[in-house]
Amino acid sequence: MSNAATLPGSPSERLRQLLNWRNSVAWLVLVFTLLVQLVILQHLRSHEARTAATQFEFAVEKTTEAINKRLIEHEQILFGAAGLFETSGLVSREQWHQYNKRLQLIERYPGIQGVGFAQAVLPQQRDDHVRAVREEGFADYDIHPAGARPLYIPIVYLEPFTDRNLAAFGYDMFSEPVRHHAMATAAQTGQTRLTGKVTLRQETHGEVQAGLLMYVPVYRQSAPLHSAEQRMEALLGFVYSPYRVGDLMRGILGAADPALSLRIYAGPNEDSDALIFSSRSQPRDAAPLYGQTLRMQLYGQTWTLRLESLPEFEAFFHGNDALVIGLGLGLSLLLFFLISSLSLRRSRAEALAQQMTEHIRENKRALQLSEERLSLAFKGSNDGFWDLNLEAQTLYASPRAWHMLGYQPGELSSDLKLWERVLAADDLQQAKAQLAQTMLSAVDHFTTELRFQHKSGKLVPMLVRGYIQRDRNGQALRISGTSMDLTEHKRIEQMKDEFVSTVSHELRTPLTSISGALGLITGGVMGTIPAAMQQMLEIAHRNSLRLGHLINDLLDMEKIAAGKMAFDMREHSLRRLLEEALSSNQALAVHLGVNCTLRTPPEAHVWVDALRLQQVLSNFISNAIKYTPEGGEVTLHCELVGDHVRINVSDQGPGIPLDFQSRVFEKFAQADASDSRQKGGSGLGLAISKEFIERMGGRVGFESRAGQGTTFWCELPLLEPQSAPLTESDALRLLVVEDEPDTGRLLLLMLRDAGYEVERVQSLHAAREKLASKRYQAMTLDMHLPDGSGRELIDEIRSNAATRDMPIIVVSAASRFESREQDAGITWLHKPINAAQLLIALTDALAGRR
Known part of the structure; x- marks a missing residue:
């Protein structure tokens, strides 16, 4: 039993190995990673706190701005009503009703209780005033509360004149101290005034809310208003609005929910008796993390606003701590056990390293021996050398040149016609014509690929390089050169083609599914998705498309170089091709904030491969969008040049540097080739575009000035349009x-x-x-x-x-x-x-x- 406790796989043995000094590196890594995670956690908390404080300040500012703006709007409504009295004298009840109906108060200003007019009535005018209102059809009308006072200001008009507002009809607001103070101040100063906290006459049923009233004084026409006494003497009455503060604040704040608690006090202090509004107040165990008290001066009143963060606001910014701690701890333990595993196998690794060292030494000795043999073999097996002396009518070929064809030196008679006898019969006529053309030209060097007949009957591809020595008249005197066996090169090229074909299939098939599926999801086919997920999916979609474009560019260049690029030339409408090209790049333009415009193209037809032309136009347009600053414009426009049409793509970018303009259409050429370049790409797009357009019988070019943008263009031959447009079935x-x-x-x-x-x-x-x-x-x-x-x-x-x-x-x-x-x-x-x-x-x- 005691032996079993110390077996290598037992828990006690594993614990002993973990605590062994050989495992000290793993413990150091564990401590270091935990410290790093602690620093990251502190940094994250600090960043979250700053972000939350900024967001809280923004919510506070937004709330106060909304209150100020709404009260100013209400004041403007009262100014308009006062202007109606000041221009028309006394306003009839019907005129007042029509004016308020046009204001659409309930729809446009939720929270307002109404707009009314209270008329100033002296004691000697009271009976006449009551009689006149009763004659309008209000038989029970009277000024209330009863009693003799030096001045009555009863409510005469109040719209909407229904429901709660009926209770305020005839009420003398000047009889109540809080209202009296605000009205007297407004009348004496000629300015808008708010009351303190009151209970409105409209509180006839339901929940009783704190009330406020806003007054704008109305004076008789042409009366002097230079002093407080003159203004009181000329007072005609007040236009005013009553507010149930709860309804008013809900109308001001709307449906926005900043996860904040708002309390408003009608006074300079947070006195519970002066509380006029409280939103989303709820008991909580801990004090809020963010709070602010501010005071607003509003039409003669001081409001104290107390804003505090609610738990959901704080949780939004401080809810990642557990996740970060869990991930950090998991990563630290993972590294610890990984390094422990490596450390515990150290002895075995040392033995293995010793074996590998011996093996490397043996390989090194074998490599040195191989290099010596290779050096000797290289000296004796260089490329074949040959020399044609046209004046002496002799041919010399080195032993290596004979060996490549399976012959021994001197096995065949050497004369000027020997190369024709060993050349592949199918290639003889073309090779003789090519040689004759080279001899008649002025070139001194040539390189060509020929096939020769091996002694065994097989064909040997060779790369032949030569130098032509000429006399003063340009006549060839001697031709010397080398021949290199391309058999292995051709085999490797075939393997490469097969490899490219296989790899492209394995890459393109899943990439098609990935990019297509992402495109459908981001396009809304699967329904609405969260905004954060939408952003990540769009990034994945853009990069999958970018990878697909890169693979296509590489394979296109491979096919162009190998002469295997096929073109499906057909007649197409130029307008349709341009519209499709612009539409396919619209998403990139929207993402980068660039406007793309297609100027009215001519009604013309071109003979092109539609897919290849779309690839060219997409290269031009996407480059223009990338280099145009945000808010700029990319223009696609055409012009007729003889029997050709020129398609222009113009941007508003910085232009192409002068020292790079000569290399624009070269493969892998980029104006900024540094690792930190801002614009991505393989540098193949413009080279491929040039090849495509030239294969379709056109040409490409560009115009660029530093700081004034760049215009890339391509010209294509024109065709007459078809006599009748093609139609498509709706249900194929x-x-x-x-x-x-x-x-x-x-x-x-x-x-x-x-x-x-x-x-x-x-x-x-x-x-x-x-x-x-x-x-x-x-x-x-x-x-x-x-x-x-x-x-x-x-x-x-x-x-x-x-x-x-x-x-x-x-x-x-x-x-x-x-x-x-x-x-x-x-x-x-x-x-x-x-x-x-x-x-x-x-x-x-x-x-x-x-």
């Missing part, structure tokens, strides 16, 4: 053949959103069953299917009279394809693709069918 049936589930689902969504009726299968067998039972107007096809090649299905479709003319869109990740796949009715799209590329190819294929 399509078949999607794709074994990769994500890509198949993506193609299905893209085509269905465009209005097509779509069915999807994942194998050759299922596709054959569908094609035998239904008629489809077009189909998309993946060349790599689980039960065979898409090539088999194409051959079957073309051999069937019912489906022979059906357009086929091949969606594949392969970087190259067989020549017969360029048959009429087949369009090749490289993964990854977007909805615009797919729909353009499908529209062109259907139009070509007709």
